[in-house]
Amino acid sequence: MNKIEDAIYQVHYIDNNSNNNNILNKIHPLVKLIISVIYILFLTSINKYNLTITLAMSIYLIVVSIIGDLSIKNCIKRLKIVLFFLIIIGIANPILDRQVVTFIGIIPITTGMISALTLILKGIFAIISSYFLIVTTGVENICYALKKLHIPNILITIFMLIYRYIIVLLKEVQKIWIAYSLRAPKQKGIHFKAWGSMIGSLMIRSIDKAEVIYQAMELRVFSPDNFFMKNQKIDRTSIIYFMAGLLLLLIIRFIPIFDLIGNVFVH
Amino acid sequence: MHMADAMVSPVVGGAMYVASGIAATYSIKKLREEDNFKKKISTMGVMGAFVFATQMVNFTIPGTGSSGHLCGGVLLSSILGPYAGFLSMIGVLLIQCLFFADGGLLALGANVWNMAFYGCFIGSLIWKFIMRNGMSKRKIAISSILGSILTLQMGAFSVTIETLLSGITELPFSAFLVAMQPIHLAIGFVEGLITLSVLCFVYEARPELLWNKKEKIKKEARLSYKKTITILACLLIIIGGGISLLASSNPDGLEWSIERITGNTELETRENNIYETSEKIQETTSFLPDYTFKDTESSIGTSISGIIGCGITVAFLVGLGSVIKIKRKKEKVINE
Amino acid sequence: MIELKNVSFSYNSNIEVLSNINLNINKNESIGIIGANGVGKSTLLKLLVGLELGYTGEILIDDMKVEKKKLSEIRQKIGYVFQDSDSQLFMPTIYEDVAFAPKNYGFSEEEVQNRTIEALKNVGIEDLKDKPIYHLSGGQKKLASIATVLSMKPDILIFDEPTIALDPRNRRKFIEVLNSLSGTKIVASHDLDLIYDTCKKTILISDGKIIKNGLTKEILNDKELLENNGLELPLSLIKR
Numbered sequence: 001m002n003k004i005e006d007a008i009y010q011v012h013y014i015d016n017n018s019n020n021n022n023i024l025n026k027i028h029p030l031v032k033l034i035i036s037v038i039y040i041l042f043l044t045s046i047n048k049y050n051l052t053i054t055l056a057m058s059i060y061l062i063v064v065s066i067i068g069d070l071s072i073k074n075c076i077k078r079l080k081i082v083l084f085f086l087i088i089i090g091i092a093n094p095i096l097d098r099q100v101v102t103f104i105g106i107i108p109i110t111t112g113m114i115s116a117l118t119l120i121l122k123g124i125f126a127i128i129s130s131y132f133l134i135v136t137t138g139v140e141n142i143c144y145a146l147k148k149l150h151i152p153n154i155l156i157t158i159f160m161l162i163y164r165y166i167i168v169l170l171k172e173v174q175k176i177w178i179a180y181s182l183r184a185p186k187q188k189g190i191h192f193k194a195w196g197s198m199i200g201s202l203m204i205r206s207i208d209k210a211e212v213i214y215q216a217m218e219l220r221v222f223s224p225d226n227f228f229m230k231n232q233k234i235d236r237t238s239i240i241y242f243m244a245g246l247l248l249l250l251i252i253r254f255i256p257i258f259d260l261i262g263n264v265f266v267h
Numbered sequence: 268m269h270m271a272d273a274m275v276s277p278v279v280g281g282a283m284y285v286a287s288g289i290a291a292t293y294s295i296k297k298l299r300e301e302d303n304f305k306k307k308i309s310t311m312g313v314m315g316a317f318v319f320a321t322q323m324v325n326f327t328i329p330g331t332g333s334s335g336h337l338c339g340g341v342l343l344s345s346i347l348g349p350y351a352g353f354l355s356m357i358g359v360l361l362i363q364c365l366f367f368a369d370g371g372l373l374a375l376g377a378n379v380w381n382m383a384f385y386g387c388f389i390g391s392l393i394w395k396f397i398m399r400n401g402m403s404k405r406k407i408a409i410s411s412i413l414g415s416i417l418t419l420q421m422g423a424f425s426v427t428i429e430t431l432l433s434g435i436t437e438l439p440f441s442a443f444l445v446a447m448q449p450i451h452l453a454i455g456f457v458e459g460l461i462t463l464s465v466l467c468f469v470y471e472a473r474p475e476l477l478w479n480k481k482e483k484i485k486k487e488a489r490l491s492y493k494k495t496i497t498i499l500a501c502l503l504i505i506i507g508g509g510i511s512l513l514a515s516s517n518p519d520g521l522e523w524s525i526e527r528i529t530g531n532t533e534l535e536t537r538e539n540n541i542y543e544t545s546e547k548i549q550e551t552t553s554f555l556p557d558y559t560f561k562d563t564e565s566s567i568g569t570s571i572s573g574i575i576g577c578g579i580t581v582a583f584l585v586g587l588g589s590v591i592k593i594k595r596k597k598e599k600v601i602n603e
Numbered sequence: 604m605i606e607l608k609n610v611s612f613s614y615n616s617n618i619e620v621l622s623n624i625n626l627n628i629n630k631n632e633s634i635g636i637i638g639a640n641g642v643g644k645s646t647l648l649k650l651l652v653g654l655e656l657g658y659t660g661e662i663l664i665d666d667m668k669v670e671k672k673k674l675s676e677i678r679q680k681i682g683y684v685f686q687d688s689d690s691q692l693f694m695p696t697i698y699e700d701v702a703f704a705p706k707n708y709g710f711s712e713e714e715v716q717n718r719t720i721e722a723l724k725n726v727g728i729e730d731l732k733d734k735p736i737y738h739l740s741g742g743q744k745k746l747a748s749i750a751t752v753l754s755m756k757p758d759i760l761i762f763d764e765p766t767i768a769l770d771p772r773n774r775r776k777f778i779e780v781l782n783s784l785s786g787t788k789i790v791a792s793h794d795l796d797l798i799y800d801t802c803k804k805t806i807l808i809s810d811g812k813i814i815k816n817g818l819t820k821e822i823l824n825d826k827e828l829l830e831n832n833g834l835e836l837p838l839s840l841i842k843r
Binding site: 015 | 649652654675678683685687689690691693694695696699703704707708733735736737738751752755
Binding site for chain 2: 119224
């Protein structure tokens, strides 16, 4: 089951990357989170026929990838799944919305084609932007940003614990799966007779593990309200990054600057 | 069933955040009232990780060549109860959205609602109702299957409504519904089968782990049952009201209003001035024929020149980026 | 320092896991607790830190009775290292995990930092402090989990099966670290070589009762006694 290995790899990759000594990594997590959210809001609020601005929103991603020296190579796999769904949803648009707006050669371009394209682009861009966020920030810092946003401590604690034990349990599932597939080489998945006992016993073990974790926490006086994180100050670089990011987003979202640039070349 | 960011508009995404936020706040309040909620937190964390890990497992569906997967809401709430189950599902969905691009930041509220809310709250209502006179394997089976199918149907229905409200597809409501519901009937059935086999195993091995196994149902339980139904009904009315409102007015009401806020007309006049001054440069630099969309151009906002301008900027930036990359590599080599 | 008087304990009131335990542990002593699987070693340890409370008899730590209202005080004195390091280390990075207890006990930011760094130095893994936990090997995890209790500067250290799943080199490293730590140490294990290398005194438990309490050398050389209680001579003492 490659999915498990993929997931383990993904978590490791993001964790390694978020510990890099990169300019973007040093920006205060709250700033990065807010800029990313603004980006997604701007992106998803674009009119479905407005291909120009949708395309223009890629500028932000390119700029961020240059500053942070990021590549989207690792992101492509994630894109596939989402593209699949978006295409299913978007496919109806060219069929149902057939107002012709122009021709490229002899191929008619319809409003439906444009809206399907913007939909797919929006999907891709949104994913790349949140990918950039997590890969430069890491879960711990995201939690810190969430805490600063007054997200309840209980939720953050649960989130941190899930994140902490994901690898432990993924490896456990992997072991079970290997042990199973060695004795059932021809099966692609788990036979239904084994569903309950396999997953059920893993679940019972997990609950028992949770009991021990609780004891370990209790011995060191745990309470969700003092589940702490290192305090970080918003430094000057972060403020500059925030202002610059916001300005860039405002420009590409609301000023048809690319019409202007294009007009230089098109007569 | 995860919705991507592109599938929701900011208003729909925001509204679903509010709805899920209310449910989460209520759950936290309820959880804190429990005697041993600290202990439960560690269980919630590990069970969240457990659900996440088992979602990666392929389950072979008997009689077909295909395999199914677990979503986990009903399973979680049958162990932890609705409130704790709901909160751990939020954690799972947040991890999925950040690490694996299942869903998105904007769509998180919607995803929490569609998958966690129904799975945990409705799922545990069904569980509670069926188990009211004690537990048995048959009852667990009925509750798992019924719970999974019902909650997935509700989830799929919500996805349909949210997508349509966001105005991103041309599909008519009925066609979308016909496409979504039957698929999720099958998915729900498989989910139910997995849930039931796991829960039956736990029932035989360690029945005390199941939710509500020890305690008898108190009288106040009835009250909370009514409460949830009331909340649900209210939300349905709100959502339903939203549909009819949005459907009757401008279909792109939101985008339209945002454009109005930013003052598009003002920008256009400024644009024209710049056009005039740059006319001369244009004549010498233009290399592309004069493409324009018919009269629709101004109304839909997509223009060929804009796309070309954007393309040129992107190409420039990508070029710049690769130059910087090459430089960085060289520096690295020198440093090493 | 630690005193148990007529202590009995059962989980579900039918089967006694521990019965009539009498025990005295002095300051700075190192004690091994041995016995086959399921004889009640872990339960005994859990009673000492109050993870299980429904016992009969009396348990005194520094003349304080182990009961609910004293737990916070007692737990500052005792560091408990769990068998499974993954359960002990629940924070994302080592630093945060080691700083967890001092922070929760309300020490100042500076003090927390000092204690954390010192604890990491004591087990020799300060260079790993910012690493995510799942990047560590089993041996590193074990050392990290010792550091998490050392940061509270406890007088008493309790280890539950510490060498399980450690390879020979990590096991040796663990023994080195253990011997370098000061204070009272209690090690429960059926790794008898470990007990032989680290503990001066040993308690043999079988079926919830103390069978023998004496010097490690004597007990671990008594082949008949060990075999009667489901154990075998330590490998290092078997003559080939």
